[in-house]
Amino acid sequence: MLNLTDLILGLVVCGIAAIFWQLRQISEIAEFHAKRVCQKRRLQWISTARVQARLGFIAGQGLGWNTRYQCEFSTDGMNRLYAVLVMNGRKLKDVEMPLYPEPEWQEAPESKGRIGGCGGGGAPTSNCSSGGCSSGCK
Template identity: 30%
Template sequence: MTLGSLVILLSICWIAFQYWRLRGIAEFSIRYANQYCEQNNLQFLSLARRSTRISAYRGKLDWKVVYQLEFSSSGSDAYIGTMTSFGNKVIEMNLPAYKIN
């Protein structure tokens, strides 16, 4: 095995691992958003990824993902907020003011 083929193999493995890591972060974020909406008596509608990048947070290098969270407070309206996660940790939730039933 030459050095070039080893570099290509390691690159493919790294890309596959990062894809698997991003899928895990997405699944965690969906569960978190669902749980957050249940705790605050909201109806979870959808979660869509807006941006993904590698970033440093508190000295740790990981994926910083910003999601668009769509929810409803009464079932007939829809609001859009943002949720920011860093790895498997939600670091920010920004929801607009919504009507309380």
Template identity: 35%
Template sequence: MLSNLVSIFALCLICFLFWQQRRQAEVAKAAIAHKCKQLELQLVSVALGRHRLKDENGRWYWNTSYQFEFSSLGDDCYQGTLIMKGFRPLKFQLPPHRV
């Protein structure tokens, strides 16, 4: 009986974490699309980079990096990175590109 309860709790926890990761991915994609529109760039694709539990200062927090490809003139392709802290975009890293 207790093992069933633990199994149900573990399944609920996994579903909750999956749901939160999907929600974060939607927020990240919207932030990347907004940044590309602001800089007049064409967004090509967005992909999940990796999850980390600590930030660069050693504090415990859910950090996720997203890789995205963009084009400035339509015939080139560059790769940028977005660091998300929870559900907030923390830092964009864009390489130098043609304007």
């Protein structure tokens, strides 16, 4: 037989499960946005973690979750930097990125010439004329 205590306990369990489900969906959306931001800026995404979740009013949406996520990324595969993603409900509101050095591994310039020859930076300008290079490099 079902009494009032069992009904209240069942509603509490369902409420906790619903809150967990909503926050889990928002976390997956935040991770998608973090990966997309890293891909656009040529950064290596490492991880995303929720650091804050508050229930509040969201303009145009009503009652929802205001959450903040910490995104860990790297510019060169060695260092770790942190960004903050601010979510209003399931929408990305803001990305707070620190200043970081420009990543170099994907679009590094290719070296041309030889050391001491044309384009190598070590040759005197008399070796390289407008008609060609006297040392044979291109």
